[in-house]
Amino acid sequence: MRLNPFPGRPAAMLCAFALLSSGAGAAAAGPLDALSNQDASNGLKAALEAGSAAAVSKLGVENGFLNNDKVKIKLPGILEQAKPLLKMTGRGQQLDDLVVSMNRAAESAVPMAKPLLLDAVKSMSVSDAKNILSGGDTSVTDFFRQKTSAPLAVKFLPIVKSVTDRSGLASKYNSTMSQIGKTGLVPQQQSTVEGYVTDRALDGLYLMIGEEEKAIRSNPLEYGSKIIGKVFGSLK
Numbered sequence: 001m002r003l004n005p006f007p008g009r010p011a012a013m014l015c016a017f018a019l020l021s022s023g024a025g026a027a028a029a030g031p032l033d034a035l036s037n038q039d040a041s042n043g044l045k046a047a048l049e050a051g052s053a054a055a056v057s058k059l060g061v062e063n064g065f066l067n068n069d070k071v072k073i074k075l076p077g078i079l080e081q082a083k084p085l086l087k088m089t090g091r092g093q094q095l096d097d098l099v100v101s102m103n104r105a106a107e108s109a110v111p112m113a114k115p116l117l118l119d120a121v122k123s124m125s126v127s128d129a130k131n132i133l134s135g136g137d138t139s140v141t142d143f144f145r146q147k148t149s150a151p152l153a154v155k156f157l158p159i160v161k162s163v164t165d166r167s168g169l170a171s172k173y174n175s176t177m178s179q180i181g182k183t184g185l186v187p188q189q190q191s192t193v194e195g196y197v198t199d200r201a202l203d204g205l206y207l208m209i210g211e212e213e214k215a216i217r218s219n220p221l222e223y224g225s226k227i228i229g230k231v232f233g234s235l236k
Contacts, residue, residue, distance in 0.1 A: 044129050045121050048140065051212035052117040059208055060110035066103035070211075071204030073102045073197055076190040079173060094169045101170065102193065105163035106201035109156040113148070113205055116155070120147035140213045141206045152205075153198055160201065161194040170194075 058064055065071050074080060075095065083095060120143070132139045164170045170193040177191050189199050 041124075041126070041129055044132065045124060047213070047216045048121045048124070048132075048143075049118060051140070051216055052121065052144070052209050053114060054212045055205060055208035056110055056114045056117070059205060060107060060113075062104075062107060064110070065106045065201070065204060066100065068204075071200075071207060073099070073106055073200040073204070075099060075102075076173070076193070076196050077187075078177075078190060091169070094167075098164075098167050098169045098173075098193075101164055101167045102197045102200075105160040105194075105197050106204065108163055109159040109198070109201055110205055112155045112159065113152055116148045116151055117144060117209075120144060123147075138210065141210045144206055144209055145202075149202055152202060156198045156201055157194055160197045164193045164197060167193075 059068075059071065065073055075083065075098065079086075079095070079098075086092070086095060124143075128143060132143055135142065174192045174194075188195075190196050
């Protein structure tokens with residue numbers, strides 16, 4: 001079991017934040033003497049690049065979503081509620097096939113995220129770094145959502161649709177929802193299978209990036225980068 005060397009808010013993160021928000025001539029104490037503003041910024045960027053790349057590599061493969069209970073995409077709420085009745089009418093296998101199809105669609109789309117995630121990290125400002133280092137457990141997720149969610153949704157949607165369109169049940173769902181949707185009884189994010197899967201795929205991606213961040217904070221030296229180890233392991 002890994003032992004977290006940073007109880008509470010990680011001390012190394014706070015030290016990096018202090019460096020980023022202080023003047024260039026501010027003195028750091030003890031083992032942090034050699035840690036500059038540039039090192040703090042570079043270390044954070046390296047950590048985010050490593051974390052986002054690892055998340056993509058874990059999700060963007062066969063069963064990356066389907067076999068991971070944290071991110072597995074389940075049926076849209078309305079379809080889940082109707083599942084017992086649909087099974088009674090012999091649609092059980094179609095429902096199971098749709099779940100597989102939705103998760104395969106997400107697995108196919110996620111690799112498209114890597115370039116945009118890396119671009120977001122490279123363009124990270126000092127203000128972005130401060131927000132991440134001074135933020136809570138969702139600060140990294142918030143950063144990536146703000147910078148990448150809109151363009152990723154645009155990239156994901158056609159890929160997801162190309163996979164889910166192969167499911168006859170998905171087409172029937174979309175047709176039915178187009179009628180029910182006019183009543184306002186269906187949440188917008190559940191109005192089409194492809195829109196629903198795109199949203200869930202993004203949620204899963206950001207969740208896994210957050211998981212990678214926790215791992216980096218807990219044991220930065222494991223990531224094999226000197227600058228990550230220097231920034232996040234400076235108080236070990």
